[in-house]
Amino acid sequence: MNQAQSFTLDGADVPYRPGQTIIQAALAAGRYIPHLCYHPEFKPHGSCKLCTVKVDGRDMAACTTPAAPGIAVESDTQEINDQRRMLVQMLFVEGNHFCPSCEQSGNCMLQAVAYDLGVMSPRFSHLYPSRPVDASHPEILLDFDRCILCELCIRASAEVDRKSVFALSGRGITKRLIVNAASGRLADTNLAASDKATQVCPVGVILRKGGAFAVPIGKRKYDLKPISARALEDAPRPPGARHG
Amino acid sequence: MTFDLETAANPQGLRRVAIDPVSRVEGHGKVTLLLDADDRVHQVRLHIVEFRGFEKFIQGRPYWEVPVMVQRLCGICPVSHHLAASKAMDQIVGARKVTPTADKIRRLMHFGQILQSHALHFFHLCSPDLLFGFDSDVAKRNIVGVAQAHPDIAKRGVLLRKYGQEVIRMTAGKRVHGTGSVPGGVNKSLAESERAALLKDVYQMIAWSRDAVRLVKELFEKNLAFYEAFGRFRANSLCLVRGDGAMDLYHGGLRARDADGKTLFDHVEYSTYWDYLLEDVKPWSYMKFPFLRSLGPDEGWYRVGPLARVAGCDFIPTPLADRERQDFLAYDGGNAAGATLGYHWARMIEMLHAAEGIKDLLHDDDITGSELMTRGERAGRGIGMIEAPRGTLIHHYRVNEDDQVVRANLIVSTTHNNQAMNEAIRQVARQYLDGKKLTEGLLNHIEVAIRCFDPCLSCATHALGRMPLAVELVDADGRVVDELARGGDE
Numbered sequence: 001m002n003q004a005q006s007f008t009l010d011g012a013d014v015p016y017r018p019g020q021t022i023i024q025a026a027l028a029a030g031r032y033i034p035h036l037c038y039h040p041e042f043k044p045h046g047s048c049k050l051c052t053v054k055v056d057g058r059d060m061a062a063c064t065t066p067a068a069p070g071i072a073v074e075s076d077t078q079e080i081n082d083q084r085r086m087l088v089q090m091l092f093v094e095g096n097h098f099c100p101s102c103e104q105s106g107n108c109m110l111q112a113v114a115y116d117l118g119v120m121s122p123r124f125s126h127l128y129p130s131r132p133v134d135a136s137h138p139e140i141l142l143d144f145d146r147c148i149l150c151e152l153c154i155r156a157s158a159e160v161d162r163k164s165v166f167a168l169s170g171r172g173i174t175k176r177l178i179v180n181a182a183s184g185r186l187a188d189t190n191l192a193a194s195d196k197a198t199q200v201c202p203v204g205v206i207l208r209k210g211g212a213f214a215v216p217i218g219k220r221k222y223d224l225k226p227i228s229a230r231a232l233e234d235a236p237r238p239p240g241a242r243h244g
Numbered sequence: 245m246t247f248d249l250e251t252a253a254n255p256q257g258l259r260r261v262a263i264d265p266v267s268r269v270e271g272h273g274k275v276t277l278l279l280d281a282d283d284r285v286h287q288v289r290l291h292i293v294e295f296r297g298f299e300k301f302i303q304g305r306p307y308w309e310v311p312v313m314v315q316r317l318c319g320i321c322p323v324s325h326h327l328a329a330s331k332a333m334d335q336i337v338g339a340r341k342v343t344p345t346a347d348k349i350r351r352l353m354h355f356g357q358i359l360q361s362h363a364l365h366f367f368h369l370c371s372p373d374l375l376f377g378f379d380s381d382v383a384k385r386n387i388v389g390v391a392q393a394h395p396d397i398a399k400r401g402v403l404l405r406k407y408g409q410e411v412i413r414m415t416a417g418k419r420v421h422g423t424g425s426v427p428g429g430v431n432k433s434l435a436e437s438e439r440a441a442l443l444k445d446v447y448q449m450i451a452w453s454r455d456a457v458r459l460v461k462e463l464f465e466k467n468l469a470f471y472e473a474f475g476r477f478r479a480n481s482l483c484l485v486r487g488d489g490a491m492d493l494y495h496g497g498l499r500a501r502d503a504d505g506k507t508l509f510d511h512v513e514y515s516t517y518w519d520y521l522l523e524d525v526k527p528w529s530y531m532k533f534p535f536l537r538s539l540g541p542d543e544g545w546y547r548v549g550p551l552a553r554v555a556g557c558d559f560i561p562t563p564l565a566d567r568e569r570q571d572f573l574a575y576d577g578g579n580a581a582g583a584t585l586g587y588h589w590a591r592m593i594e595m596l597h598a599a600e601g602i603k604d605l606l607h608d609d610d611i612t613g614s615e616l617m618t619r620g621e622r623a624g625r626g627i628g629m630i631e632a633p634r635g636t637l638i639h640h641y642r643v644n645e646d647d648q649v650v651r652a653n654l655i656v657s658t659t660h661n662n663q664a665m666n667e668a669i670r671q672v673a674r675q676y677l678d679g680k681k682l683t684e685g686l687l688n689h690i691e692v693a694i695r696c697f698d699p700c701l702s703c704a705t706h707a708l709g710r711m712p713l714a715v716e717l718v719d720a721d722g723r724v725v726d727e728l729a730r731g732g733d734e
Contacts, residue, residue: 100312100313100316100421101309101312101313101316102309103308103309103312132304133304133305133306133648135306135646135647135648136646141306141647207306209306209647210308212306212308212309212426213308213311213312213423213426213431214426214431215431216417216423216424216431216432217416217417217418217422217423217424218417
């Protein structure tokens with residue numbers, strides 16, 4: 001059975017296929033819901049909470065909540081966007097996100113989401129973590145201070161690469177990304193530069209050595225279109241559906 | 245060894261006058277004077293409270309981040325830091341010679357920087373002093389006053405700067421703090437549409453730059469004795485020159501001359517600069533005092549920047565600027581070329597050279613080429629040197645095998661000019677302040693001398709005539725006995 005079923009998102013009908021989550025259906029229908037830890041190629045994770053929407057009045061993560069017939073979903077509201085802005089502002093102060101000198105600037109989801117939500121300045125006191133860069137690997141460099149704990153690299157390494165190079169350690173505010181080697185050094189893992197884990201970081205933690213700043217300003221991913229438009233282009237579509 | 249007026253023999257009981265802040269964009273500067281009961285000057289010091297944190301916090305960062313990060317040292321001449329760091333990192337990635345397109349795009353970017361920075365410095369920051377007088381009505385001594393009294397001059401200043409910024413935007417990606425230059429080359433060349441847009445106005449920029457040179461010359465002619473004597477001092481000079489002795493603001497060998505023009509060393513490969521330059525430390529300043537090693541700290545200090553370059557090169561490789569250089573050097577028997585205010589004249593000659601240089605590069609097809617990057621054998625040390633708008637700039641890095649910066653040393657133009665600026669303000673203090681009751685206009689004479697060297701010391705708020713300035717007279721016990729204040733926001 002593949003009959004068109006639908007729910008409403010901010011008052012508009014959104015069709016879905018059984019098994020789709022709210023965010024999958026929304027993106028496929030050309031409607032953007034802000035997110036960071038969600039990636040169309042991986043199972044829902046529900047950790048960043050940026051895709052939180054109201055489903056019939058209750059706060060739910062759009063990436064983990066299955067679409068259901070007739071539900072009323074609210075996303076683009078003042079209240080929800082205020083909460084999203086606060087979440088993004090907290091992520092910015094938990095790490096060292098120095099966009100002016102970061103090679104991921106213009107290609108970074110955190111930066112792009114912040115722009116899209118209208119975050120124009122810091123709001124909270126910076127924590128200024130100080131975790132040494134791991135530059136031991138010949139092809140990949142890790143800048144841990146930019147991690148937003150989305151676990152995409154962990155999931156990619158485990159589920160696609162079958163290696164488990166990355167993991168989280170600690171709890172609460174001390175939680176951090178680590179490398180799965182006795183020495184703690186990336187060079188002592190079996191990570192390869194071609195691994196999926198090196199391709200999914202939404203921010204500037206996992207960096208390929210030697211290719212920084214190769215794309216000029218004006219041609220970087222989010223220079224051309226805001227993330228709300230790019231995410232729709234990147235979303236998987238049902239056969240025959242048109243992008244945009 | 246200390247210099248005359250650097251340290252008072254008996255400071256006890258003298259009044260201390262501080263000009264604090266002498267505004268600057270990056271950091272903080274102040275001037276202190278010690279005066280006796282008869283207002284005689286016993287000590288004058290320019291303190292630059294520069295925070296050189298960059299050298300520390302880039303340690304551990306990947307080398308490719310450095311050209312983008314270090315340009316945040318400055319909002320006026322970021323391109324100079326961007327390019328000096330890139331040249332150093334070229335050596336790290338083994339790019340002994342970048343491609344013609346990369347070389348010319350970088351040179352174009354640098355000419356844009358020289359043009360915009362010199363225009364900003366002369367028109368926005370300094371022309372009010374020169375057009376109205378150093379102690380003229382402070383309410384009008386600003387760029388708004390210039391726009392009212394001399395609208396054509398103000399407009400040209402704004403548009404010259406804007407043009408330079410456009411050159412930077414098209415080569416670096418942004419008007420301020422772009423990413424165009426990368427280790428081993430550049431990340432973009434010029435599109436034909438960009439080239440056409442810049443060509444449309446370049447001849448106007450050349451004409452206006454030429455007029456600016458003549459404006460400074462007229463200012464000298466009107467008040468020659470004063471202009472030549474103001475803050476005058478004898479000094480060695482240092483600059484980069486091309487292999488044939490031509491002015492080259494992007495690359496060359498080091499040339500030093502003494503106050504009489506005698507060559508001390510020439511065409512020195514700058515990657516061995518420490519064999520020729522050393523830095524001295526004084527207990528009263530955070531900024532070091534570089535000097536020529538062969539002459540020692542007492543005799544070896546020098547000046548850098550437009551005056552050192554225009555007087556130090558054998559010729560300027562663009563015809564209009566070279567004609568003006570010859571005129572400048574010959575003017576009044578060569579006396580103008582030794583004047584501290586001669587910096588402005590030399591600066592406008594360089595602006596003309598930059599405009600001509602932009603024109604020449606825009607007619608060179610290499611700027612639209614596609615060969616942007618090159619690499620070679622990896623190295624652990626990189627040294628980049630460039631002539632920034634205010635003078636010679638040195639970037640020196642060590643990078644480990646994991647691609648992380650482990651050591652950095654930056655010697656910026658202001659540091660090279662440290663002793664020279666101190667000499668200039670001591671001369672001004674002797675000439676105009678000694679024995680007189682201080683006024684805002686007299687204190688501005690000190691700032692005028694500083695502004696000859698470095699626009700960072702007369703920040704944007706000054707451009708609007710509202711530089712916050714507080715002068716306190718403090719007795720030996722630290723009590724404020726008199727004060728003079730000029731607000732920043734009224």
